[in-house]
Structures are given as C-alpha cells and as structure tokens.
Amino acid sequence: GAGVSQSPSNKVTEKGKDVELRCDPISGHTALYWYRQSLGQGLEFLIYFQGNSAPDKSGLPSDRFSAERTGGSVSTLTIQRTQQEDSAVYLCASSFGLAGVRVQYFGPGTRLTVT
Amino acid sequence: GESVGLHLPTLSVQEGDNSIINCAYSNSASDYFIWYKQESGKGPQFIIDIRSNMDKRQGQRVTVLLNKTVKHLSLQIAATQPGDSAVYFCAENYGTASKLTFGTGTRLQVTL
Known part of the structure; x- marks a missing residue:
C-alpha cells in the first residue's frame, strides 16, 4: 500500500515569506506527527495529532509555527515569516495510534531552504 | 531533560x-x-522495535538488545552488507501514541 507522502519535496523561500508543507498519512492511521531534522542532527519533535486534535504541541519552536489536520487525514504545517534557522528537513510520520502497534512510519520529508 | x-x-x-x-x-x-x-535524502525507515518487557528481539539479520538496568539499547546487524550503509537512529517512547525522542544518529560505513 501507499506510504506517507509529503509535498513539496523541496522548497526554497525568501526570509520573511510564509510556507505550507503538506503530509498525507497512511490510510487508517489516526496518529500523525511532525518532526524537524537539521543538517547532521537527529529528529526533533514538533507536534502530534490524534484525529483532528493536537494533544501535544510542545515541540513547536515559536508561534510562527502552526499545524492543522482536517478530516482525520491530511495535515499542513505552516511557518510564517520564515527565518534562516528554519532551514531543515521537515518529516511527517503516522501510526495506528493503538497500544499494540506503536511504529511510526515516516514520509520522505520536505527540505526547506530559507535564503 | 530526557534524552536518548x-x-x-x-x-x-x-x-x-x-x-x-x-x-x-x-x-x-x-x-x-x-x-x-x-x-x-530519504525519510527514516523502520528496522525493529522492542518493548520494555523484553530484553531481546530478533528480525531478519538484525537483533535489538535492551538492558533496562543500565538503560542501554543496541542494534546488531549480522553479515553487514554495503546496502546497510546509512545513519541509524534509536528512539524511545512512553505512552501509546506520543512523540519519539531520537538520538543524533550513528553513521554506519561498510567497506569492501
């Protein structure tokens, strides 16, 4: 079956512009996660959705970052007034959200470059 | 803070x-x-997982060992192949559907 998909795969934007990143989770997965990976670093948690609600937004680095999920499926991560330090790969993952199955499956990521 | x-x-x-x-x-x-x-250039690919009520789990050519006493985790890859060259991350989690906390990764280089 189809895995997690993300778009765009690459995004170059000027400092100060807003960007939207999209994630399509695996069908049937109720849990969706956003992570950020800076060059040569591990993955940093941003936000977690269960259905359309976000019980954990603790990783969002500033109020310039927001995310939403509609219909319990597609999610959009928005970064307003982008800064150079926002340059990173943004990864989305999804899981069944069940006690017995906790594996998170990742998409290919969106590489964001802020010039 | 908590970290891996x-x-x-x-x-x-x-x-x-x-x-x-x-x-x-x-x-x-x-x-x-x-x-x-x-x-x-790719997203992380699941290899193997283990719950805290286990100390060992085996997959195809991979084994994960968990030592809760010293809070240590290891990944063993048997008969390493060139296709195994990549960065490997461990991550930990608490709760059914919550964030994973990742380490910074280890790059595995396979030489011929």
Whole structure:
C-alpha cells in the first residue's frame, strides 16, 4: 500500500515569506506527527495529532509555527515569516495510534531552504 | 531533560562482519524503543522495535538488545552488507501514541 507522502519535496523561500508543507498519512492511521531534522542532527519533535486534535504541541519552536489536520487525514504545517534557522528537513510520520502497534512510519520529508 | 544518545557518530565495518550500534537512554519510564535506518535524502525507515518487557528481539539479520538496568539499547546487524550503509537512529517512547525522542544518529560505513 501507499506510504506517507509529503509535498513539496523541496522548497526554497525568501526570509520573511510564509510556507505550507503538506503530509498525507497512511490510510487508517489516526496518529500523525511532525518532526524537524537539521543538517547532521537527529529528529526533533514538533507536534502530534490524534484525529483532528493536537494533544501535544510542545515541540513547536515559536508561534510562527502552526499545524492543522482536517478530516482525520491530511495535515499542513505552516511557518510564517520564515527565518534562516528554519532551514531543515521537515518529516511527517503516522501510526495506528493503538497500544499494540506503536511504529511510526515516516514520509520522505520536505527540505526547506530559507535564503 | 530526557534524552536518548548514541556513543559513536561513525562506525566503519568490513562487509560480512557483524555491526553493533549502541544507544543510551535516560528516561527510565520509557516502555518502547525503536531503531530506524536513514539513507541519504530519504525519510527514516523502520528496522525493529522492542518493548520494555523484553530484553531481546530478533528480525531478519538484525537483533535489538535492551538492558533496562543500565538503560542501554543496541542494534546488531549480522553479515553487514554495503546496502546497510546509512545513519541509524534509536528512539524511545512512553505512552501509546506520543512523540519519539531520537538520538543524533550513528553513521554506519561498510567497506569492501
């Protein structure tokens, strides 16, 4: 079956512009996660959705970052007034959200470059 | 704060040898651990996971060992192949559907 998909795969934007990143989770997965990976670093948690609600937004680095999920499926991560330090790969993952199955499956990521 | 870390940033092994990648975690409440493989330009790929009520789990050519006493996790890859060259991350988790906390990763280089 189809895995997690993300778009765009690459995004170059000027400092100060807003960007939207999209994630399509695996069908049937109720849990969706956003992570950020800076060059040569591990993955940093941003936000977690269960259905359309976000019980954990603790990783969002500033109020310039927001995310939403509609219909319990597609999610959009928005970064307003982008800064150079926002340059990173943004990864989305999804899981069944069940006690017995906790594996998170990742998409290919969106590489964001802020010039 | 709570964290998961890796001891070695780069591990070089010869093709056919066994590889061992180590990971330390600090949150004693973590009850689930997972290993991912990440190739250049791709998202992390699930390798194997283990729950805290187990100390060993085997997959195809991979074994994960968990030592809760010293809060240590390892990934063993048997008969390492060139296709195993990648960055490997361990991650830990507490709770059914919550964030994974990742280490910085270990790069595995397989030499011929």
